[in-house]
Amino acid sequence: MxxxxxxxxxxxxxxxxxxxxxxxxxxxxxxxxxxxxxxxxxxxxxxxxxxxxxxxxxxxxxxxxxxxxxxxxxxxxxxxxxxxxxxxxxxxxxxxxxxxxxxxxxxxNRKPQPVYLRYLAAILGGVGFGVYFGCDFVDSCVGIVICALVEVYLGDILDKKENNLVVYNIIIAFLSSAAVFLAAEFGLGHHPDRIILGLNMVLISGLGVANGIRDVLDRAYISGILNIIHACLGAVAIACGTGLAMLLFEGNIYEMYIAPSVVVQLISCGVASMGFALVFRAAPRQSFWAGVGGLVNCGCYLLVIHFYGNNLAAIMAGATFVAAYAYAMSRIHKAPATIFLTTSIMPVIPGATLFYMMHGIVQSDYVMAREQTILLGQTCMAIAFGFLIVEIATRYVFEKKR
Structure with missing residues (x-):
């Protein structure tokens, strides 16, 4: 040998x-x-x-x-x-x-993902979460066009030339946000902020945060911290690109999103999570089950909110379910758990919090900015605790089996 x-x-x-x-x-x-x-x-x-x-x-x-x-x-x-x-x-x-x-x-040398599927995946992810944040039919149509032209077509061109995630996210977030605001100036789209929330979710990856937390729990501290920093830099870049577009298009066109009905939230989260799995080039069958995980994740969140009214407890419940679900799916499909973990977790990733934090900074509303920054940190901690619960449980089970 x-x-x-x-x-x-x-x-x-x-x-x-x-x-x-x-x-x-x-x-x-x-x-x-x-x-x-x-x-x-x-x-x-x-x-x-x-x-x-x-x-x-x-x-x-x-x-x-x-x-x-x-x-x-x-x-x-x-x-x-x-x-x-x-x-x-x-x-x-x-x-x-x-x-x-x-x-x-x-x-x-396996056959690459079809071109049409890349467009469909991004639209399902971005517009799906747009509906979750309260977009109406016209908003969704605007989101579909901008997602296809900016985040997929221009994104593919930029990806071939730019290896820096921060630069990539700033450019794409700025172009997509500016396009939404420009369309709103011509009366196309009733809720530009909600459209942007959905489109930004395509850029925000649960991968870095989820894998970073898992690495830290496995005592791979250097790798975990690097993963989390990488994800945070990407999120800050999205916020900066969106904030620059806000500065160029000043006006009273922002409002806190209003969640639609429970049924719409569940379906939109399931569709969006399936779209994200396809964006990450997962197999269609695995993407379907990732969508199921996103739907039930949203259901866990809404159920805890209904009975306890505590946002952090609801996020922790969703994260706990996703971690356990990913563990089970990895055994059933004989595939890496990260395929299901980083896509099903998306409904509780704080994309809206990031947007309104930057909105508060741009509009000099530092009370909102501070509140959203604190909420951002609390959300990440709640996700970490949810993962930790499952990590401890699975290790205990393995020790008992041995």
Whole structure:
């Protein structure tokens, strides 16, 4: 066995897993398992979002060290699923280096997502949450056009040239918000703020926050903090792009959104979560179940709000359900839990809070800005506590089984 070539192939798989949106703990554990399934005396692996390092010592051989630099991460849950299955195959069958490379190339050369599905996914996500925030029919039509032209068409062009998430989010958030405000000037759209709330949700990813919290709970503090910082910078960039558009289009065209009926909220959250799963290029079947998770997540939130009237308790209940649901779906579908976790959690991600925080800053309403900033922090803590409850429960169950 050429262990240097083996380590090269395994690290390529781990690198692509990180680039596709896997939590660093999953990538690190997969590399460990693949290498230790062969005749290796020592294996040490360290993974963060931008770097992978591994040192192995084959039986009777010398130490081998390789490093991978990860320049850009994104979302491709279909590829992540197949890479995860490939790592399981390697652990079980211990194939040759040539066979590993052949199967890796098969995964990397899978047919990409159809163009029409990218547009449909973004529209389902953005307009779905727009309806959740109270958009009417005309608002939804405006949102569909702007989402397709700006966030998908122009977004694809910009994505090929811009690797910096902050710059990308500022540009797309500004263009989409400016387009909404400009349409409102011509009488197209009755609630521009609600349209923007939905469109901004397409840019806000639950991935960084969710994976960051999970990494911290797994004591991977560097990786977790980097994930959370990355997500926060992206959110701040969205707020800045939206705030710049607000400054250019001054006027009394903002109002706090009014939630529609319970049925509309449930359906819109389910549709939007399914859309987000497709945006992250999950398989259609997995996307459907991600949508079911988003719908029930919203139901948990509304149920707790109805009986207890406590927003933080409602968010914690939704996050607890999503964490348990993702764990169960990962076992049923034999797929990474992050596919279901980061999409079903979207209904309680504080996108509206972020918008009104920036609105308060731009309009010099610092009371609103302060209130929304505090609410933003409390929401993130509630989500973390929900994840923590399930983390403790699953670990206890595993210990009892052992």
């Amino acid at each position: 050429d262990y240097e070539a083996l380590l090269n192939e395994v690290l390529d798989i781990g690198k692509e897993m990180v680039k596709c949106g896997a939590e660093t703990n999953r990538a690190e554990d997969s590399i460990y398992r693949m290498m230790e399934s062969y005749d290796v005396e020592q294996c040490n692996v360290f993974v963060i979002q931008s770097n992978i390092q591994a040192t192995i010592k084959p039986a009777g051989g010398s130490y081998i060290t390789q490093i991978r630099r990860v320049h850009k991460t994104g979302f491709n849950y279909d590829r992540l699923d197949y890479l995860n299955n490939l790592s399981r195959y390697i652990c079980k069958n211990r194939p040759s280096v040539e066979e590993i490379h052949e199967k890796y190339e098969e995964v990397m």
